[in-house]
Amino acid sequence: MDRIPFLAKLKKYGIVNNIPNITLENACFLRGIIRKKKVKNMLEIGTANGYSTIHFACELEEWWGHITTIDFSEVAHKAALENFKQAKTEKTIQAYHGDARDIIPTLDQKYDFIFIDGLKKRSKVFLELAWDKLEEWGIIVIDDVIKFRHKMEDLYIYVDEQKLTYNILPIDEDDGIMMIIK
Numbered sequence: 688m689d690r691i692p693f694l695a696k697l698k699k700y701g702i703v704n705n706i707p708n709i710t711l712e713n714a715c716f717l718r719g720i721i722r723k724k725k726v727k728n729m730l731e732i733g734t735a736n737g738y739s740t741i742h743f744a745c746e747l748e749e750w751w752g753h754i755t756t757i758d759f760s761e762v763a764h765k766a767a768l769e770n771f772k773q774a775k776t777e778k779t780i781q782a783y784h785g786d787a788r789d790i791i792p793t794l795d796q797k798y799d800f801i802f803i804d805g806l807k808k809r810s811k812v813f814l815e816l817a818w819d820k821l822e823e824w825g826i827i828v829i830d831d832v833i834k835f836r837h838k839m840e841d842l843y844i845y846v847d848e849q850k851l852t853y854n855i856l857p858i859d860e861d862d863g864i865m866m867i868i869k
């Protein structure tokens with residue numbers, strides 16, 4: 688199956704229906720990291736309709752990597768499952784329906800790449816919970832940290848307090864990401 692037209696259609700659907708999917712530029716940038724690092728086990732907080740997850744899965748499946756993704760919206764979760772099926776990516780993706788704050792502590796695996804793209808004002812809590820699940824030298828990326836900085840002041844305070852080394856990368860006109868390496 689050619690995922691490029693499928694993903695383009697999904698992105699258009701997201702724009703029309705106000706689903707805040709990552710931009711294509713951001714997807715390509717993150718796919719580049721996944722490819723370069725040969726990520727084996729990825730965690731995503733905030734599936735929405737699965738647009739970003741399918742992008743990541745397209746890389747991961749090349750070397751039998753895997754992604755776990757979480758969303759607490761039932762509508763989003765169901766839409767994502769349908770999209771994973773249509774994109775033939777189900778083998779690479781495990782999708783949980785529930786609040787990431789409840790689910791992350793129950794995960795008994797370690798991840799080498801964690802993408803945080805849930806409710807912006809909860810980004811700090813997601814980071815705190817995800818940190819334990821990140822392998823040594825693993826990468827955490829937090830989305831939308833420039834335009835929504837006002838919703839994430841506690842995150843900026845937390846990374847400074849914890850003396851975490853981070854980079855803010857402006858990816859495209861839409862926004863940028865925070866990248867932290869453990």
Ligand SMILES: C[S@@+](CC[C@H](N)C(=O)[O-])C[C@H]1O[C@@H](n2cnc3c(N)ncnc32)[C@H](O)[C@@H]1O
Pocket residue numbers: 707708709732733734735736737738739740757758759760763785786787788804805806809
């Ligand atoms: C920005 S969208 C994710 C977009 C998706 N990553 C993409 O680019 O295609 C954020 C999603 O996070 C979910 N979300 C927000 N807070 C959450 C939480 N505490 N637990 C699980 N999901 C959450 C929302 O339901 C929403 O679907």
